[in-house]
């Protein structure tokens with residue numbers, strides 16, 4: 001990027017900002033307006049059900065990542081360690097506990113309301129379960145509902161698993177919602193919300209697939225985490241969410257038509273030198289610096305697994321408004337970290353091939369076993385199956401102590417050199433052929 | 434060498450035979466036998482027994498094997514258990530096993546199941562999802578399906594279907610096993626000097642690698658010996674060790690705790706063998722139902738078990754009181770999310786109940802024994818001084 005241009009403020013960005021502002025303002029007024037608050041997790045969240053009961057969601061993971069971006073997480077983590085939490089465990093949990101210990105001040109500087117309902121759906125991560133046991137002790141007055149999401153251990157979702165989840169929804173989860181809100185469950189309302197979800201999901205997939213263009217008009221990892229916000233968290237199911245993705249699609253399509261590259265915090269990229277598929281969550285404490293290493297070197301992420309933690313929609317899954325509870329159950333079981341390792345490898349292989357990637361890179365997160373255990377094996381498998389060079393870096397989600405800029409930069413630079421060399425060899429081979 | 438020592442030596446050898454020779458011999462002695470390896474913690478071995486099988490605990494390599502290849506499979510910030518298991522798999526220690534079961538403890542073991550699938554180790558690799566819903570109509574139905582999946586897997590290996598009689602017989606044998614183990618723990622509570630914690634550990638761990646019938650004989654023999662006075666009482670404190678339910682501590686660590694002046698009167702080593710509290714109905718016309726009920730209603734506590742409604746900290750305090758322990762030793766594997774995330778709350782409960790505690794972390798192949806011994810020694814001295 002020789003001449004960084006001013007970052008374009010696209011309309012979709014403004015829409016998302018407004019959506020978030022509205023949500024946090026509603027949250028800050030929850031006690032006055034009498035709206036009930038539900039703490040829950042991102043992967044496999046039941047947002048349509050939460051909306052059907054007019055509740056407001058709070059996602060502790062989002063609080064943690066925002067604390068990371070606001071450079072608050074380091075202090076929070078240390079505070080959690082002071083009360084006995086080990087250095088070794090998931091830093092999201094510690095960051096959240098530290099935030100609680102410091103008055104539970106949310107990203108807007110206002111105190112977050114306490115939960116009326118703790119809704120635990122631990123799709124794809126066992127630590128969620130531990131996290132909720134801790135939350136349950138921090139908020140002893142909240143109701144707790146548990147939705148056990150079976151793992152796709154056999155590489156498929158069975159009818160028995162769906163039945164198990166639907167039964168839990170009917171007998172455990174919905175009654176808790178009814179108890180907390182005093183409202184009766186309205187299936188028609190849920191169906192309507194799911195219809196909106198399908199619309200948003202359709203746009204979302206079209207947006208992601210735009211990265212198949214050469215050059216790619218989007219960065220499906222660093223920018224992808226912004227794009228995925230509304231659909232993966234509080235808004236899927238709302239008409240605003242459909243509007244957001246419709247607008248975003250329009251913008252991305254225009255960029256693709258004009259053969260423009262992704263927009264970065266420093267303006268538009270000018271050259272696509274490498275196309276990468278990335279596995280694993282990003283680092284939040286040094287997000288901008290981390291991203292910069294890539295765009296400075298012309299590396300565009302064309303597909304990532306992290307943007308699938310809220311659903312692997314690009315592989316065909318859509319909510320089914322005609323069977324709302326079954327649909328929710330299938331949704332929960334289908335999120336990326338609920339796939340077994342062979343499924344994850346197959347998916348990545350597909351991405352590398354379909355998005356014509358030059359390389360595959362893993363950002364391994366020190367304190368996240370759900371993603372990290374098995375990644376070295378994923379790496380070997382992908383190298384064998386696709387032949388693209390694979391790279392491996394290590395960082396953490398929100399613990400600044402585990403982000404070593406120099407180390408990561410060095411590793412990435414040598415990785416990009418490797419990609420460059422391979423490109424030259426491939427080009428020579430093509431000429432000879 | 435006295436008779437008990439002979440049994441103990443045999444147990445130690447079997448417990449740490451990472452080639453599982455006994456189990457493999459058992460398999461080759463007759464046709465249609467199935468060998469199923471299972472990872473910590475709990476797996477209802479009864480169902481495998483009932484289809485002419487032997488379920489063998491694969492508890493890691495401990496400090497008995499140098500980890501070389503396994504380290505290439507796991508980043509340094511992942512606990513040691515899976516790398517030991519992968520090393521064993523790559524070194525052919527696990528050949529002749531027909532299949533593997535990975536109980537739902539944590540994401541490491543879960544993903545290990547996928548790694549076994551990718552390398553196609555064994556004829557089947559089954560992640561065994563514990564329900565976290567404990568009502569019979571919901572969690573119970575789910576759990577039963579999990580049992581049936583394993584029975585389908587073994588059927589594909591030897592073509593044998595289970596029967597009510599075979600299941601009830603197996604349940605009876607494992608009931609006996611659990612009862613004998615509890616009797617050993619009860620005697621040790623009163624007379625811990627009669628059988629050291631290390632010896633107890635070997636006796637229990639050996640039981641994971643041999644037929645239950647044989648293990649029951651060994652347990653009876655051990656019980657016979659320790660029902661009489663032996664050894665010499667020392668001025669030690671009594672502790673419960675908590676947090677080593679999955680990755681096993683190196684034996685040197687258990688020894689260090691003992692040598693520092695602590696009698697371990699209860700622990701969560703080899704927890705799967707003691708998971709079900711009390712007997713399972715062995716006369717039911719629906720034995721799978723009985724096994725399921727036992728899981729829902731008679732499970733002990735551990736960090737892999739959802740505890741809202743019956744918190745682990747309270748259960749640990751109850752256990753410490755029941756065993757008349759002077760203190761609790763928290764001993765978790767490094768990087769073990771489940772154990773470590775539970776620890777602060779459990780410590781809080783101990784504080785509230787006035788139970789002193791101390792805290793260690795270990796790797797399965799290295800323990801800082803000297804430091805641990807010193808810490809445990811200071812812990813023991815302070816309890817003696819102030820109580």
Ligand code: SF4
Pocket residue numbers: 090091092093124125126127128367368369370371397
């Ligand atoms: S272990 Fe990973 S997936 Fe689980 S809560 Fe922590 S960061 Fe999230």
Ligand code: SF4
Pocket residue numbers: 512513514515538539540541542679680766768769770771772
């Ligand atoms: S030691 Fe802990 S983190 Fe490691 S496999 Fe066992 S339960 Fe999981």
